[in-house]
Amino acid sequence: xxxxxCHDCGRSFPFRERKRCACGEPLRFEPRELxxxxxxxxxxxxxxxxxxxxxxxxxxxxxxGGTPMVRTPxxxxxxxxxxxxxxxxxxxxxxxxxxxAVAAAYAAENGIDRLxxxxxxxxxxxxxxxxxxxxxxxxxxxxxxxxxxxxxxxxRYGPEILRIEGDxxxxxxxxxxxxxxxxxxxxxxxxxAGQKTVALEICEAFSPEIPDAIxxxxxxxxxxxxxxxxxxxxxxxxxxxxVPRLYACQAAACAPIVRAFEAGxxxxxxxxxxxxxxxxxxxxxxxxxxxxxxxxxxxxxxxxAVPDEETRAARKRLAREGGFRVExxxxxxxxxxxxxVERDEIxxxxxxxxxxxxxxxxxSDGAAVDARTIPLDELADRFGRSA
Amino acid sequence: xxxxxCHDCGRSFPFRERKRCACGEPLRFEPRELxxxxxxxxxxxxxxxxxxxxxxxxxxxxxxGGTPMVRTPxxxxxxxxxxxxxxxxxxxxxxxxxxxAVAAAYAAENGIDRLxxxxxxxxxxxxxxxxxxxxxxxxxxxxxxxxxxxxxxxxRYGPEILRIEGDxxxxxxxxxxxxxxxxxxxxxxxxxAGQKTVALEICEAFSPEIPDAIxxxxxxxxxxxxxxxxxxxxxxxxxxxxVPRLYACQAAACAPIVRAFEAGxxxxxxxxxxxxxxxxxxxxxxxxxxxxxxxxxxxxxxxxAVPDEETRAARKRLAREGGFRVExxxxxxxxxxxxxVERDEIxxxxxxxxxxxxxxxxxSDGAAVDARTIPLDELADRFGRSA
Numbered sequence: 001x002x003x004x005x006c007h008d009c010g011r012s013f014p015f016r017e018r019k020r021c022a023c024g025e026p027l028r029f030e031p032r033e034l035x036x037x038x039x040x041x042x043x044x045x046x047x048x049x050x051x052x053x054x055x056x057x058x059x060x061x062x063x064x065g066g067t068p069m070v071r072t073p074x075x076x077x078x079x080x081x082x083x084x085x086x087x088x089x090x091x092x093x094x095x096x097x098x099x100x101a102v103a104a105a106y107a108a109e110n111g112i113d114r115l116x117x118x119x120x121x122x123x124x125x126x127x128x129x130x131x132x133x134x135x136x137x138x139x140x141x142x143x144x145x146x147x148x149x150x151x152x153x154x155x156r157y158g159p160e161i162l163r164i165e166g167d168x169x170x171x172x173x174x175x176x177x178x179x180x181x182x183x184x185x186x187x188x189x190x191x192x193a194g195q196k197t198v199a200l201e202i203c204e205a206f207s208p209e210i211p212d213a214i215x216x217x218x219x220x221x222x223x224x225x226x227x228x229x230x231x232x233x234x235x236x237x238x239x240x241x242x243v244p245r246l247y248a249c250q251a252a253a254c255a256p257i258v259r260a261f262e263a264g265x266x267x268x269x270x271x272x273x274x275x276x277x278x279x280x281x282x283x284x285x286x287x288x289x290x291x292x293x294x295x296x297x298x299x300x301x302x303x304x305a306v307p308d309e310e311t312r313a314a315r316k317r318l319a320r321e322g323g324f325r326v327e328x329x330x331x332x333x334x335x336x337x338x339x340x341v342e343r344d345e346i347x348x349x350x351x352x353x354x355x356x357x358x359x360x361x362x363x364s365d366g367a368a369v370d371a372r373t374i375p376l377d378e379l380a381d382r383f384g385r386s387a
Numbered sequence: 388x389x390x391x392x393c394h395d396c397g398r399s400f401p402f403r404e405r406k407r408c409a410c411g412e413p414l415r416f417e418p419r420e421l422x423x424x425x426x427x428x429x430x431x432x433x434x435x436x437x438x439x440x441x442x443x444x445x446x447x448x449x450x451x452g453g454t455p456m457v458r459t460p461x462x463x464x465x466x467x468x469x470x471x472x473x474x475x476x477x478x479x480x481x482x483x484x485x486x487x488a489v490a491a492a493y494a495a496e497n498g499i500d501r502l503x504x505x506x507x508x509x510x511x512x513x514x515x516x517x518x519x520x521x522x523x524x525x526x527x528x529x530x531x532x533x534x535x536x537x538x539x540x541x542x543r544y545g546p547e548i549l550r551i552e553g554d555x556x557x558x559x560x561x562x563x564x565x566x567x568x569x570x571x572x573x574x575x576x577x578x579x580a581g582q583k584t585v586a587l588e589i590c591e592a593f594s595p596e597i598p599d600a601i602x603x604x605x606x607x608x609x610x611x612x613x614x615x616x617x618x619x620x621x622x623x624x625x626x627x628x629x630v631p632r633l634y635a636c637q638a639a640a641c642a643p644i645v646r647a648f649e650a651g652x653x654x655x656x657x658x659x660x661x662x663x664x665x666x667x668x669x670x671x672x673x674x675x676x677x678x679x680x681x682x683x684x685x686x687x688x689x690x691x692a693v694p695d696e697e698t699r700a701a702r703k704r705l706a707r708e709g710g711f712r713v714e715x716x717x718x719x720x721x722x723x724x725x726x727x728v729e730r731d732e733i734x735x736x737x738x739x740x741x742x743x744x745x746x747x748x749x750x751s752d753g754a755a756v757d758a759r760t761i762p763l764d765e766l767a768d769r770f771g772r773s774a
Contacts, residue, residue: 043455059462060710063455063473068430070449074522086450089476091710093748133710135461144760155756156747158707166763174763179771320545323447323478323520360543361480361748369542373531376553376561384566 002053003030004189007225007291015053015189019176026187026222026288028229029053034237035230037204045098045197053193057105060133063091064101065197069205069353075322075334078341079348083211085202088326088359095198095223095357096126099191103127103184104134113137116183118168118175120146121280122358127184128157139181143168153362169270169285187222187288195226196233202353203234211244212350213301215340217333217357218248218257219281221268221288228295244353245301247345248292249336251276251329252305254284257292261303268293277308280358281329302345310335315365318356327363330356389440390417391576394612394678402440402576406563413574413609413675415616416440421624422617424591432485432584440580441493447520448488450478452584456592456740462709462721465728466735470598472589475713475746482610482744483513485585486578490571491517500524503570505559507533508667509745514571515544526568530555540749556657556672574609574675582613583620589740590621598631599737600688602727604720604744605635605644606668608655608675615682631740632688634732635679636723638663638716639692641671644679648690655680664695667745668716689732697722702752705743712747720744 005012006021007028013021021027031051040047045065046056056062069085076082090097100123107115114137117127124140131138138159142151146163154161164171175183184191203210218224224246234240250258254273259265268289276282286292296303306314308328315331318324333354340346374382392399393408394415400408408414418438427434432452433443443449456472463469477484487510494502501524504514511527518525525546529538533550541548551558562570571578590597605611611633621627637645641660646652655676663669673679683690693701695715702718705711720741727733761769 043457059457059459062457063476066455068450068453070430070446072446072520074446074520086478089450089478091473091476092712093746129706129710129712131710132707133459133461135708141766142758148756151756151758152751152754153748155754155758156706156712156752157710161756161758162766162769163758163760164763164766165760171763171766174766177772178767179773181770316545319516319543320519321522323516323518323544325479325516325543359480359748361540361746364539365543367539367542369535369538369548371529371538371542371548371550373550373552376551376558379528379549379551379558379561380565382549383568385564386566 004028005030019188025290026225027189029189029193031233035200035233035239036237037207037239045101045194048197048200052102053190054102054106054109057101057108057134060091061101061105061130064097065090065201069202072322075318077338080341080346081349081351083351083353084324085198085353085355086324087198087355087357088330092125092129093359093361094122094126095355096123097130098197099184099194100126100130102194103182103190104130104136106190107136107182108134112182114139114181116141116175116178116181118172118183118185120150123186124154125157128154128159131159132157141171141175172287186220187225192222192226192229195223196230198355199227199230203240207239210240210242211353213245213247213346213352214355215247215249215333215337215352216355217278217281217329218250218292219283219286221257221286221292224248224295225288225291228291228298243299246295246299247301247336247340248296248303249333250305251278251282251311251332252307254282255305256284256286257289258303258305260289260293261296278311278329278332280327281332302340304336304339306332306335306339314338315360324356325360326356327358327360330358391415392417406575412677413612414576416576416580418620422587422620422626423624424594424626432488432581435584435587439489440577441489441496444488444492444495444521447478448492448517451484451488452477452588456589459709462705464725467728467733468736468738470738470740471711472585472740472742473711474585474742474744475717479513479516480746480748481509481513482585482742483510484517486571486581487513487517489581490569490577491521491523493577494523494569495521499569501526501568503528503562503565503568505562505570505572507537510573511541512544515541515546518546519544528558528562559674573607574612579609579613582610583617585742586614586617590627594626597627597629598740600632600634600733600739601742602634602636602720602724602739603742604668604716605637605679606670606673608644608673608679611635611682612675612678615678615685630686633682633686634688634723634727635683635690636720637692638665638669638698638719639694641669642692643671643673644676645690645692647676647680648683665698665716665719667714668719689727691723691726693719693722693726701725702747711743713743714745714747714750717743717745
């Protein structure tokens, strides 16, 4: 049985004995060893299998990670040299597949029959798909007011779906105490272990250099926490000379981490969250908020809140000038980058990786469609016909 | 100016002088050189840039190809060892991005301002996105009766959209004669050049061995033609010892290539196509049908028609037992594999690659959602709570 350690107070426990530390903070796996750039022919994120708590699986889990990171000069902001890491290219369209793949492989190898998760979006689809691919049962707990359309995306993979009446925040913690099922929520150890691989991919691609900054949307803080952990281990192993600055972007209507950062607070307090199109990152009481805050301060990074109108404009620019169709929560990161450049927190000529956490294929943008109808015979009038 | 050669009669022309050969068959680029397994750090399909008519671009075009191919034992059919090549992992969710990326890069490098395409689905999204990413204008010609929802997916990338009243089959040919715009339809040379890379990726992953068979859904025949061409060149270069058998799968309601194959005909004739859920491969008069027929016979492969109820069941099995959410046309290939195994055309223990050509994220399956509503406090009754 591997052991897990508290991110904050450092106490350590056997995995599955406790879900959170007695001090209330999340737990993380101890790494098997310090990272080195692997000599591996494993696909995708399993290139880093030596650093994960489980070996590479077959099936859809094997197809997680290994997402493209491309230089996109047409989307540069004020002289900043932009690289987009397209996590929407994971099997179910979001970064969540990295953690779900680790969890499903671990469960299959260790006689755990059923995975669970508390999610109404990407994490629900991802957990259900990876459970299906590993031959596991799956239970997804969604809020009782979830839109029917979003439910249908989750249902495709055949999990048990429970609409839970009651406080959704309390459900997160309550689910971790249930028996006969392994809940893999957004900052549980198996998920965060998988999340670390996105930072490994980014840094290995830049090696021996590093990007100056990584900008990403933040909800629970689980991904940011995994990235921070991976960067710290890379630094400790001398694989990077210094650590890129980390920047967290949130929707202005629900930005508890940004608020705590700007107010110089010690820890993140719950906010009264409002409506936002970036619903998948609207977490009013982020369970890894304190980890996120630590990551931003420790790396000399920052935080930025983005109003929905800027998110809409960013989503449009990413699609119409870049060809990237992302969900609103990913557009928050690009809009956030624009604000950070304007505020001179990121300087011209710096190299910045923005993480596009999820594809926009399952999300409508509500924009009107502009199409003309013309008879076939008039098509040549529009263009001219070659002789 | 590179030259293009007729697939059939072998006549050669400067590229852009003619769109089809005088004999009516499609044209293809002459390869710059015979393939070798590259020593390249280019991303995705651009690993094979030396074999393409254009160098690797930046932006979304750079992110095409390099899709995962994973062994999926849980989806094996009758002892056949299945590998799924997940082309839904391309930037706009389908295999079309390989050809669109080549076309957009070529246009940007050669002063062509506008790309066009005739499509109501994947190819439209893909061409529009890749044009956007390369800073080109784009015109998409769709049938006048296209459903509004499908139009909204295309519109996200901001192309000019023309609903064309008239014969959609005739539009394909008519569009190639237009001036001031480069139409990249399903079997035009730039597109087919890009399509070849999927076969290169499959064969390099198996090298020095080969898979016994490749099974794929077929519509215009453009992809099959590209794969056949790539395999022939790999064989000529002695990079593979023999050529995998190629199998074409079509929806039973619209299966002109299967019909011609089964009837032992010399060429493919147009059929009266019926309705099918696999609308994106329902091509009643496939422009590269004769190339497809040649590929199937030359490689000792075959063809199979699949009724919609088997496609539905295959799509469900891929999602619920494999975690792969695909569009109906990709499920046709998995259902086709099941038929081929039943008919003993593919034998137990053979290694088969099935190409999942497109993701199912933009497609509804119309299935009812099964979800229960329970109060939070009763959740523990469902599972039990740990002590």
